[in-house]
Amino acid sequence: MKSRNKYKILVIGDVMLDTYIMGNHVRQSPEADIPILDYSKIENRLGGAANVANNLRALGHKPFIISTIGHDETGQILSNLCDNARIKGDLIKVDKPTTLKTRFVNKDYAQFLRLDKESKKAINKKAQKKILSKIKQRIKSKNVDAVILQDYNKGLLTKTTILTIQSLCKKAQIPLCVDPKYNNFKLLSNCDVFKPNLQELNKVSKESLRPTKKSLSQSNYVEKLKCKKLFVTLADKGIYSRQGNESEIITGHKVNNADVSGAGDTVISVLTILHLMGMDQSKMAVIANKAGAIICKKKGVSTLKPSDLKKIM
8 A cells, every 4th residue: 555645636527616605593584484694704615626626635635626617706716715725727717607506504504595506508619628638738747646527517527528538547547536427427437436426326327226235236237337446425324335246335424414515525535545545445435434424524515634534544
């Protein structure tokens, strides 16, 4: 197993801004059966692929992010947050809005409403060409230890882009780790580490799989996935881990009032680091499972601390 180096990891995927409008719940509105919040403050946090990069940076590694933002205030705020977090990268401006998730919460981050502003339309060919140019330049620089694809189906990762990245990683012998959504699921599974959740797997497989070793191991769809290492997150039921013909379920951790936002971003970040360290798959699953539980105890989209990871290694 390699020592815990500072790995240089290229993160490619949909970025978003997570905004929290905080207030005190004073009473119910007389106009409708809805709460009235007495405004206190606004918090902005990095979301999506930007949260993956933020987790890597918080754990002492060197992420470089390639993504798109819009010609809007949301994109500028997100770019500034990346700068403040010392996350380097290329955020290419395109003619579609930057994804924004606005949550109305109380001081304990209990949500009253979430408002999403986004476009799932695929980026145009001009933007795709620019993205691919940046990716090729970065990978060919030989300054990348691993690549993470974080797909939220917001239009960045087209089939052409995915195939090109897979080819570049294979040629450069760089590990490719993927957190998929629904689109291009099977195509994205052609990688080293593949981390869907059970909901995503069920939607694409149409098999009504249960969070048990027997159900997942007997899945015809899972059998056809091309990944070298498979980790299926099962919420509070844990993680299903499979490599070749060997599989197991790592039991989950019960978290009261769990906040799952951003937990998947943390898990793929941790799995990538552990894969680069050359860790055994079973131990990878155990540590990633604990990491996800730690994040679910935090409020809002959050990152792990080095001390968090040290405790569970």
